[in-house]
Amino acid sequence: MADDTTPAANPALDQLPKHALERLKGLREAGQQGGVFTSDLSVNEFLMVREAGFEPLGMVVGSCIYHVGIQYGSWSKNQELNVLSQAMYHARELAMERMEREAHALMADGVVGVRLEVKRLAWDRDILEFLAIGTAIAHRSGHPGFKGPKGMPFTSDLSGQDFWMLLRAGHRPLAMVMGSCVYHVAHQGVLKSLSNLGQNTEITPFTQAMYDARELAMERMQNEAMAAEAEGVVGVQLHEGSHNWQPHVLEFFAVGTAVKPIEDKSLIPEAVSPQVVIPVND
Amino acid sequence: MAFLSRVFRSAPRDPDAARHAAEQASRDQEWQSCLENDRIPSFVQRRLADTKSGKLPWVSTTSVGGLLAQRTHGIKPIGLVSGNCWYQYGFSWTRGHYDGWHKAIDRLWREAVALGANAVVDVTMKVQRMADTSGQMDYGVLGTAVSIAGLRESRDPVVATVSALEFARLMEAGIVPVGLAIGAHYQWYYPNQNILGQNMSGLGMGMGGGMAMMGGWNQELTSLSEFLTDVRRTAVGQLQSDAARIGTGVLARVEYSEIEPGEAGEGVPPRYLARHIAFGTAVLHDPRHHVPMRLRSVFSAKDGKMTPQVDLTQEVI
Numbered sequence: 026m027a028d029d030t031t032p033a034a035n036p037a038l039d040q041l042p043k044h045a046l047e048r049l050k051g052l053r054e055a056g057q058q059g060g061v062f063t064s065d066l067s068v069n070e071f072l073m074v075r076e077a078g079f080e081p082l083g084m085v086v087g088s089c090i091y092h093v094g095i096q097y098g099s100w101s102k103n104q105e106l107n108v109l110s111q112a113m114y115h116a117r118e119l120a121m122e123r124m125e126r127e128a129h130a131l132m133a134d135g136v137v138g139v140r141l142e143v144k145r146l147a148w149d150r151d152i153l154e155f156l157a158i159g160t161a162i163a164h165r166s167g168h169p170g171f172k173g174p175k176g177m178p179f180t181s182d183l184s185g186q187d188f189w190m191l192l193r194a195g196h197r198p199l200a201m202v203m204g205s206c207v208y209h210v211a212h213q214g215v216l217k218s219l220s221n222l223g224q225n226t227e228i229t230p231f232t233q234a235m236y237d238a239r240e241l242a243m244e245r246m247q248n249e250a251m252a253a254e255a256e257g258v259v260g261v262q263l264h265e266g267s268h269n270w271q272p273h274v275l276e277f278f279a280v281g282t283a284v285k286p287i288e289d290k291s292l293i294p295e296a297v298s299p300q301v302v303i304p305v306n307d
Numbered sequence: 308m309a310f311l312s313r314v315f316r317s318a319p320r321d322p323d324a325a326r327h328a329a330e331q332a333s334r335d336q337e338w339q340s341c342l343e344n345d346r347i348p349s350f351v352q353r354r355l356a357d358t359k360s361g362k363l364p365w366v367s368t369t370s371v372g373g374l375l376a377q378r379t380h381g382i383k384p385i386g387l388v389s390g391n392c393w394y395q396y397g398f399s400w401t402r403g404h405y406d407g408w409h410k411a412i413d414r415l416w417r418e419a420v421a422l423g424a425n426a427v428v429d430v431t432m433k434v435q436r437m438a439d440t441s442g443q444m445d446y447g448v449l450g451t452a453v454s455i456a457g458l459r460e461s462r463d464p465v466v467a468t469v470s471a472l473e474f475a476r477l478m479e480a481g482i483v484p485v486g487l488a489i490g491a492h493y494q495w496y497y498p499n500q501n502i503l504g505q506n507m508s509g510l511g512m513g514m515g516g517g518m519a520m521m522g523g524w525n526q527e528l529t530s531l532s533e534f535l536t537d538v539r540r541t542a543v544g545q546l547q548s549d550a551a552r553i554g555t556g557v558l559a560r561v562e563y564s565e566i567e568p569g570e571a572g573e574g575v576p577p578r579y580l581a582r583h584i585a586f587g588t589a590v591l592h593d594p595r596h597h598v599p600m601r602l603r604s605v606f607s608a609k610d611g612k613m614t615p616q617v618d619l620t621q622e623v624i
Binding site: 191195226227229244246248273281 | 378407
């Protein structure tokens, strides 16, 4: 690895507290003899990350406790609650950014197995806790071609096996990308409900609300991936949650790993010929 | 409500509020006319067109293994497609489920056509309910539109619950996934007083109310058995005829059934409701033709279960 990546020249270090730096320093020495790494990788994941040419450095975390502002939807109107959409997006972004900063301080190439969780706090329904946690890894021989956007470590929710497979498929991860949309689904008027009584019928305003909210979340995720200069987004999941809000308020959250083809063709294995197998250990 | 109006008044004025409201209104209007006329709104079409042309990144719900299929089998992800339908099943639960799912799948299919896909793989189904709405729910489907190397854009992309890898494996074996098949049936059973009185004895504690009449011997509740079997047979029969429209068989079927007693009145035996619903991927194959696979036994390095089939039953009912 080049000399300009020594900790002294690493701006991320200025923004981290001292005890965090000490912990991270211990981890980075894991790459040297006598050091120890931490991870939440399973045995198989560990083997596969090493098989892919990477070494785990340590677990990195970022969290954010966020007070979500107040916004009410009009009773009979379908509408996005943009205050809440922004809160959900911003808080996740903060947690991810803090995790990334830790990984950067470790001079990691990236973070795999990222879990992004939202927790409710029992004592206040307007306060949510956001957690990002993953395992920082670095290329064994320091190949510079695996960094994420703007020279920061890449982030991805891929498992160790998926990470290996992604490289085999000729792609590398760039960043976890996401899109959020909190939507108020209109209540149905009493007259309308009565006229539908006993009918088999589509409730179009509800369909529309779900469709529109999903579309907005998707669009935002895709735009984020475009900003990261990705070719595509893999392993996309779409979550619907209500986070203890009013009954007609739902969050649509799209998340996936943005990827692009590996530039250094010498890193891509020539022949990929998966074979159909039957595992004999259940 | 006084509290609400206070909140609204005290909110900082957004200079763009009027513009946003106008935009949302025109968006709402377009949604409504498009949903009613089976079309895709222009802003969705624009996003799909940009995804198809590569201006926006492609999107895939499948795991990374699916990307490998791009190199090995030329199955390339284009974009995520989805559809949903909020449906009220008033007079018929069965018909409601059938219509709700089919409408959602039609919408997903239309997005796939807009992307010029050859198939949609990895289709999952999901329902959503709200606390204060009974007898209705949202039927949602989500999948990844793919193109297959060497094929031209399809006018009628195939919709399948199997993953991209399984899709490739099926094609290799000369079996073509052709679409989704659905079968659902529900029925009420009003038992005869005499039959029930006799049968209650073996029914046990669970059914309630029959303790005094219990004889304590083992016996089959033949009328209930027959009833449930009948409901299941009808649902599976519907799955079969739904699949027969397009293919020669159904794979990866998920199903769910339940039977529960209704309320018993004074001197009136309880009635029973049974329902059964089944989904699967319809395939087209030639039973006389078989492509042998060269199998090898291995120890898997994959964590957890190896089976790719997701258990959907809890989700879809």
